Amino acid sequence: MRKRYSPTFKAEVVLEILKEEKSMSRIASERGVHANQLSTWKAEALKAFPKLFEPDQETTRALQEAHQRQLEELYAEIGRLTTQVNWLKKKSGLHLGEK
Numbered sequence: 001m002r003k004r005y006s007p008t009f010k011a012e013v014v015l016e017i018l019k020e021e022k023s024m025s026r027i028a029s030e031r032g033v034h035a036n037q038l039s040t041w042k043a044e045a046l047k048a049f050p051k052l053f054e055p056d057q058e059t060t061r062a063l064q065e066a067h068q069r070q071l072e073e074l075y076a077e078i079g080r081l082t083t084q085v086n087w088l089k090k091k092s093g094l095h096l097g098e099k
Contacts, residue, residue: 005033013038014045 016027017038028035088094 010041011045014041017042018045 013027013031013033016022017024022030024035024038028038031038
């Protein structure tokens with residue numbers, strides 16, 4: 001049966017590897033994991049590391065959609081208010097002096 005390691009365990013081991021205080025073979029024997037597996041985890045971590053600093057695409061998309069909805073609501077409200085102001089001007093007779 002294959003051993004399964006938690007993401008937390010893998011992260012701890014990779015951090016230990018990156019500190020370079022111990023050799024890869026020493027960490028492998030202390031942690032009971034083959035050195036080739038440690039190399040794989042290290043490579044995966046280094047490959048994924050830049051993505052930690054990229055904005056979350058789903059969050060960005062959700063914010064853009066929310067912003068667009070808010071913008072549409074505001075334009076609709078401006079349209080309603082403009083119509084009301086024009087109606088009030090017409091009813092009050094204030095529109096006569098404007099050109």
